[in-house]
Amino acid sequence: MLKIPYLDLPPLCGAAGTVRLPGSKSISNRLLLLAALAEGETRIEQLLEADDTAVMLDALRSLGCAWHRNGDGSVTVQGLGGHLPVSQADCFLGNAGTAMRPLAAALALLSARDGGRFFLSGVARMHERPIRDLVDALRGLGCQIEDLGQPGYPPLALSGPAPLALDQPVRVRGDVSSQFLTALLLTLPLVAQRAIVIEVEGELISKPYVEITLALLARFNVKVEREGWQRFTIPAGSRLRSPGRLVVEGDASAASYFIALGALGATQAPVRIEGIGRDALQGDVRFADAAAAMGAQIEWEDHALRVRRGAWPLKAIQLDCVAIPDAAMTLAVMALYADGPSRLSGIASWRVKETDRIAAMATELRKLGATVAEGPDWIEVHPLQSWRRTAIHTYDDHRMAMCFSLAALHPLTGTPPQDLRILDPGCVAKTFPDYFETLFGLVQADPAHIPVLCIDGPTASGKGTLADRVADQLGYWVLDSGALYRATALAARCAGVALDDEPRVAALAARLPLHFEAGRCFLDEEDVTDALRAEEVGLGASAVAALPAVRQALHQLQLSFRRVPGLVADGRDMGVAIFPQAQLKVFLTASAAQRAERRYKQLISKGFSANIAGLLQDLEARDARDKSRSASPLAPAQDARLLDNSDLSIDASVEQVLAWWDEKRAFAD
Numbered sequence: 112m113l114k115i116p117y118l119d120l121p122p123l124c125g126a127a128g129t130v131r132l133p134g135s136k137s138i139s140n141r142l143l144l145l146a147a148l149a150e151g152e153t154r155i156e157q158l159l160e161a162d163d164t165a166v167m168l169d170a171l172r173s174l175g176c177a178w179h180r181n182g183d184g185s186v187t188v189q190g191l192g193g194h195l196p197v198s199q200a201d202c203f204l205g206n207a208g209t210a211m212r213p214l215a216a217a218l219a220l221l222s223a224r225d226g227g228r229f230f231l232s233g234v235a236r237m238h239e240r241p242i243r244d245l246v247d248a249l250r251g252l253g254c255q256i257e258d259l260g261q262p263g264y265p266p267l268a269l270s271g272p273a274p275l276a277l278d279q280p281v282r283v284r285g286d287v288s289s290q291f292l293t294a295l296l297l298t299l300p301l302v303a304q305r306a307i308v309i310e311v312e313g314e315l316i317s318k319p320y321v322e323i324t325l326a327l328l329a330r331f332n333v334k335v336e337r338e339g340w341q342r343f344t345i346p347a348g349s350r351l352r353s354p355g356r357l358v359v360e361g362d363a364s365a366a367s368y369f370i371a372l373g374a375l376g377a378t379q380a381p382v383r384i385e386g387i388g389r390d391a392l393q394g395d396v397r398f399a400d401a402a403a404a405m406g407a408q409i410e411w412e413d414h415a416l417r418v419r420r421g422a423w424p425l426k427a428i429q430l431d432c433v434a435i436p437d438a439a440m441t442l443a444v445m446a447l448y449a450d451g452p453s454r455l456s457g458i459a460s461w462r463v464k465e466t467d468r469i470a471a472m473a474t475e476l477r478k479l480g481a482t483v484a485e486g487p488d489w490i491e492v493h494p495l496q497s498w499r500r501t502a503i504h505t506y507d508d509h510r511m512a513m514c515f516s517l518a519a520l521h522p523l524t525g526t527p528p529q530d531l532r533i534l535d536p537g538c539v540a541k542t543f544p545d546y547f548e549t550l551f552g553l554v555q556a557d558p559a560h561i562p563v564l565c566i567d568g569p570t571a572s573g574k575g576t577l578a579d580r581v582a583d584q585l586g587y588w589v590l591d592s593g594a595l596y597r598a599t600a601l602a603a604r605c606a607g608v609a610l611d612d613e614p615r616v617a618a619l620a621a622r623l624p625l626h627f628e629a630g631r632c633f634l635d636e637e638d639v640t641d642a643l644r645a646e647e648v649g650l651g652a653s654a655v656a657a658l659p660a661v662r663q664a665l666h667q668l669q670l671s672f673r674r675v676p677g678l679v680a681d682g683r684d685m686g687v688a689i690f691p692q693a694q695l696k697v698f699l700t701a702s703a704a705q706r707a708e709r710r711y712k713q714l715i716s717k718g719f720s721a722n723i724a725g726l727l728q729d730l731e732a733r734d735a736r737d738k739s740r741s742a743s744p745l746a747p748a749q750d751a752r753l754l755d756n757s758d759l760s761i762d763a764s765v766e767q768v769l770a771w772w773d774e775k776r777a778f779a780d
């Protein structure tokens with residue numbers, strides 16, 4: 112997960128590969144609540160792991176519901192059988208509408224029936240998202256609900272006991288959010304000694320989400336009767352009973368980004384999306400039809416789909432999106448690549464979601480250079496003629512971040528490909544914490560467009576730490592090129608090859624079975640991270656690095672680390688020999704005495720024995736060898752910035768390098 116201030120995406124030229132979707136947010140949070148309220152134990156598989164489900168799980172725990180995560184990631188929930196063991200709780204629900212609305216209804220009804228006092232709050236934006244229609248409906252039943260902030264918005268206090276009047280139909284408005292009706296449907300079975308009728312006022316929006324609610328209630332033994340979208344009856348004596356085990360479908364709204372990616376960039380192999388089928392419960396699966404109408408080629412499998420680019424440019428679309436409010440945002444970005452203006456209507460609800468999405472979408476699309484018109488419940492997006500290099504604000508809205516990442520695909524027009532900056536990319540954590548990492552696994556870019564930042568310098572200058580920290584801040588990959596030489600030396604030693612046997616060492620280097628995983632380094636299956644740090648391996652690395660044939664053999668391997676979104680390359684000749692076109696080259700130095708002391712501390716902390724005078728001697732000898740070798744001697748690139756960190760903290764060094772990086776990469780705001 113990227114928790115960084117911004118992420119720069121290079122211009123992308125294609126996409127292919129397979130993605131496994133995270134679990135559906137809407138299904139996950141409904142199942143968690145139903146499982147908690149029901150009788151019996153429920154095992155939920157492929158539950159979404161993200162902020163929205165985390166706040167629901169935390170809330171359930173504070174309400175006295177026991178749950179645990181199993182080894183395979185599934186969650187087992189012990190149902191409370193409709194009775195809370197606590198009479199007080201304070202639940203923070205972040206910005207999860209699927210937690211706030213249903214929990215407000217559950218706690219209003221349970222505190223009215225059994226007594227108690229409960230508080231629900233969220234992030235600042237949650238306190239601007241309306242809940243009045245639900246509160247009015249619940250108050251109509253006799254529930255005691257206090258607005259603790261602005262009337263009609265969270266935070267709320269729910270308390271009781273209070274008599275419930277369930278003999279009259281419960282009336283709820285359906286034209287601001289369908290989640291109000293969903294909240295009542297999910298929770299009224301708790302008090303359904305007699306049949307309870309719900310009547311919807313106003314035209315219900317987002318209907319497919321109510322279908323999800325009804326389908327999942329049926330799995331929990333409650334069969335709601337309905338007359339169209341106006342009247343719903345919860346039969347007398349309904350009781351929530353666990354079906355035992357449930358599997359969450361992949362998130363169909365999240366699928367929209369990859370369907371769009373296929374439509375925009377899959378010119379050769381398809382983008383294959385696993386986790387949903389055509390008959391998915393979620394209405395957003397119909398986004399695929401909208402994408403097909405714009406030209407995407409879609410082939411369905413049982414639980415997956417394959418998407419390729421079809422029409423190009425895409426075909427403009429005019430669509431009422433009232434049934435697919437979340438996935439519709441993706442269409443607005445696809446519209447940049449269409450053959451004419453596209454108009455999305457029926458999206459009034461965008462204004463009261465994670466941000467005012469109509470305003471946010473229009474503002475950011477215009478910053479890219481697009482002509483956009485907007486109304487109270489529609490947006491019209493014209494194809495983009497001339498792309499501007501810009502920083503996209505994401506308004507703490509996961510969908511803004513995910514949608515706009517698609518705008519990094521090459522434009523249609525002749526304008527030169529542009530980088531794109533996504534501010535606060537970590538906001539995707541609401542529903543898809545690994546969105547960007549997943550995206551990086553699918554997209555292609557011309558290597559020449561992928562930014563590289565080189566940090567070269569002598570041994571023990573702190574390059575590795577600096578490179579890791581800078582890469583973390585930028586969301587980039589790291590190439591620890593020294594590890595490749597150390598691994599070559601280690602592999603040679605294990606194979607009994609003399610370090611000065613140039614052809615054989617080079618042959619080993621060319622087939623080095625090296626890979627990096629979660630900060631660890633593996634030779635074949637063996638984790639050699641610590642072994643590579645041993646002093647004699649370091650000396651061996653210096654010896655093999657002096658062999659031109661070995662450097663040649665490792666050259667290609669090093670280039671292959673240049674991947675989207677960018678690379679921080681740490682070594683001795685990164686800026687001079689491997690990435691001479693790098694956007695920024697830093698040559699890091701520190702006095703020999705300082706470096707010897709750092710290396711000493713590093714070795715001691717890892718449990719190796721060390722002698723500081725000996726280290727200093729080795730280090731000076733190694734410097735001399737590195738500087739005087741004929742193949743790529745250690746020297747700053749001509750255009751390198753020199754950074755002597757003898758007296759600088761690591762934080763100060765990171766700050767300096769990032770400041771230089773920013774200087775090179777100005778984005779319009």
Ligand SMILES: O=C(O)C1=C[C@@H](OP(=O)(O)O)[C@@H](O)[C@H](O)C1
Pocket residue numbers: 136137138208209287288289290293316317320321436437460
């Ligand atoms: O019930 C649900 O799971 C949801 C309903 C929709 O909200 P509205 O009914 O407010 O449009 C949707 O936008 C939201 O992401 C999830």
Ligand SMILES: C=C(OP(=O)(O)O)C(=O)O
Pocket residue numbers: 206207208209437464465510542
């Ligand atoms: C509107 C959304 O979320 P919520 O469930 O918080 O309403 C969304 O995910 O796009």
